[in-house]
Amino acid sequence: MTAVPDIEFRAVTKRYGAVTAVSGIDLAIPPSAFVALLGPSGCGKTTCLRMIGGFEQPSEGQVLIRGRDMAGTPPYRRPVNMVFQQYALFPHLDVEENISYGLRQARPRLSSRQISQRAGEALSMVQLAGYGRRKIHELSGGQQQRVALARALVNKPAVLLLDEPLAALDKKLRTDMQIELQNLQREIGITFVLVTHDQEEALSMSDFVCVMNGGRVVQLGQPSEIYDEPANLFVADFVGKTNLLSGKVAGLSGGLVDVALADGTVIAARKRVPLSRGEAVSVSLRPESLSLSAPGGGSLKGIVRNRIFLGSTAEYAIEVQGIGSLLAKADHVIGQGNLFKPGEPVAIGFAAGAPLAFPHTKNNGTNQREDQNAEIVS
């Protein structure tokens, strides 16, 4: 990418007293992209967003917007706008006054005709034409969300920042807004930076996902990359559902490793980092990559404990002797009664490339999430 990135972090660190919220992040967000900063609470994603907005100053390093260092530039002089968590709409102003708030601050001043025209356009953009004179408290959550969007976008920012914008909405509305946000971003063509702890939201809306943990960027990539090729155990576990099986490296053959699982079964797995013989590893197996069949074939044998029928798919919790409980997901085909019942023995198989082995270290392990929660404030 040769174009100047809309947002660039250069070795950015942010400390609050003894607590390090963000440590040494380098990140370039390409122009006109929908980017999600994804991570558990306390991973530093909100701090990053607030540093772009100018509400926090980095302790070290630089934040650049369209190639300009923003050090010392207050929020009101930055070419970005934010959609706040719970919207932060002005309760004493009506919808149109909220939306035109930013336009009224513009210097040189805009004429009142320009202001009302642009506010009107922004209202129709978020499908709220005719709501201009409503009070904020008269609007539903979804409508308030749209007002917050219009209030930010009407200023034609270089980058739109969204801080958990959908967290307060119910599930149905959230799905609608996800599609609407995606459409808006394509229409306007500016960069959207979305902060979320909801991996589904991040994967479904954005062009790029930046997974963060413990104040660092763990992986930056397209949603499918993040899901299919997680950089480490944390990403594999945090993004999407997965089964983690612990074992030891029994042998190396070409690009694959043979992993001996706890029950003695040896399976071939792909790897992301070099592994050595005898090393303790965790193998990630996505539920949808498991296939169930009648006893006889397959790599592993188990007994169905629970069945969760979801319409198009069914999820099974399967007890495997010596390994534990595995989650499997199977497509449901109408008319084929291939549903396994609780108590039934099954054989579990998987495609050759499906298992992915990671070194089993504490550093990128799954239990680190809880540790981080305890010590870092968001």
Place this chain on the structure above:
Amino acid sequence: MRGSLFRKNLVTTLLLAPAALWLVIFLVLPFIAIAIFSVGERAPEGGYQAALTFAQYANLPARATAFWNTMVLAPIGALACLLVAYPVAYYLALRAPDRWRLILLAMIVIPFWTSLLMRTYAWMYILGGRGIPALLAYVGIEDLRLINTPGAVLLGIVYGYLPLMILPIYVSLERLDRRLLEASADLGATPLSTFLGVTLRLSLPGVMTGFSLVMILLLGEYLIPTLLGGGKVFFIGNALVDLFLQSRNWPFGSAIAITLVLVSVVVLIIANRISTRLSGARRVDLI
């Protein structure tokens, strides 16, 4: 159903009864008595004599000076209080470090533990001949009179009523959603525009509460003009004391009292209207 509803009503009635009884005996009945007195006549030996006349109200201009002083100094006093109180409340609510806030708030409230009489009395000495004027005489500023002037009364008012102004403003600023300030800055507003467009606007209910509270108390103020105004700056409160206790003209005093109550009610209504309109709030807390 009917029985339980009846019991619920009974409980409500019993709970409200003491307060209602108190208000009827000590507020409503005296008010009615005063209203009746105000259309009566002064008995030859003083006090009240039944009659139906509006002569007392027609005579109000006789005390125009007291009305004038009150109507001018009460709003000015409340305004002066406001100008001093707002920055203090702002600092306490938005700038003061958390661990200092409670201590600072306590320091504002603690003077209340001493009687206003004592504190105002102290001001008599500070402003009197042997106080500040004596000190100023050392540096060559002679013949400065501070005590018994409208300025002294104003100073006493600001001093005495400041906490009543600070606290409601502090409460409204404390409740202010800080993210609104960030949103305002994010939308390009300079700190000054943010203050005028968001902070001040949203703290107006507190401002109006403090203002009407101080204003109404000032309309009936008696102590401060007596001590610091020395009988030269006369408030309605002083006129009432004079009429009821000295010249024993109860009907005229009652007419003045009724007029004062009406003025207070009007002030309250106007203040309420303004703050409701400006802040967009649906509800205004009066205390």
